[in-house]
Amino acid sequence: MLAAAAKTETTLVVEPHVDPARWxxxxxxxxxxxxxxxxxxxxxxxxxxxxxxxHQFELETKIGGRPALEVFADHLADGVALEVDTYWVVVGGVEVPDLLGRLGERVRAVHLKDGDGSRDTKKQVAFGSGDLDVAAILAASAGVDLGVVELDDTTGDVFDAVQGSYDYLVKALS
Structure with missing residues (x-):
């Protein structure tokens, strides 16, 4: 993995999934x-x-009354980053701005998704055209190094959704 990162000049490598049973x-x-x-x-x-x-399960699972993701963050060394998927935070029942505030500078990247806030990934749409409070998400993400437009799935054309997300972000961030 490190050799591939060096070859591609990648500076952030993210673990995409750990079995929910471990949370x-x-x-x-x-x-x-x-x-x-x-x-x-x-x-x-x-x-x-x-x-x-x-994902949503790290937020749905509570340990001592707190989302497991926050407990996890307490145990991370300073050099470990978080890439917060804002859509799955909403699905997990947590307010994105509040979570980003609590996690602070550890958050280096955010995944920007929109949709109806359900587990049904087919209902994800272009960022800025769904039901999530994307203005609040963008405001809370202001200090983050990297924003990634992502759809896990959609019923429409994924490239149209990416273009719609881009158009929304250009307007919202200008």
Missing amino acids: TTAEDVAAIAAELNAAALRAADAGVTIGYHN
Whole structure:
């Protein structure tokens, strides 16, 4: 992985998924963080930052009354980043601006998606044309290094949705 990152000059490598069954206890969440911390130590010498990408289950699962993702963040070394998928935060029942505020500078990237806020990925649409409060999401994401337009799926043409997302973002950010 590090050789590929170096060859492509990639500076952020993100773990895209950890089995939901591993997010149910404080001990399991701490173990996941320890694994990423160890990977981050190895990657740092190559100039690569290691990160983690969330889904809804890391927010739905509560540990001590807090979303498991936040408990996880407490165990991460300073050099480990988070890539927050804003759509799945909403599906997980958490307000995106509040979460981004609590996670702070650890958030290096956000996935910008829109839709009806359900688990049905076919209902995802161009950013700015769905039901999510995208203005609040953009405002809360202001200090983040990287914004990524993403659709897990859609019933329409994915390229039209990407173009619509781009058009919305150009207007909203100008």
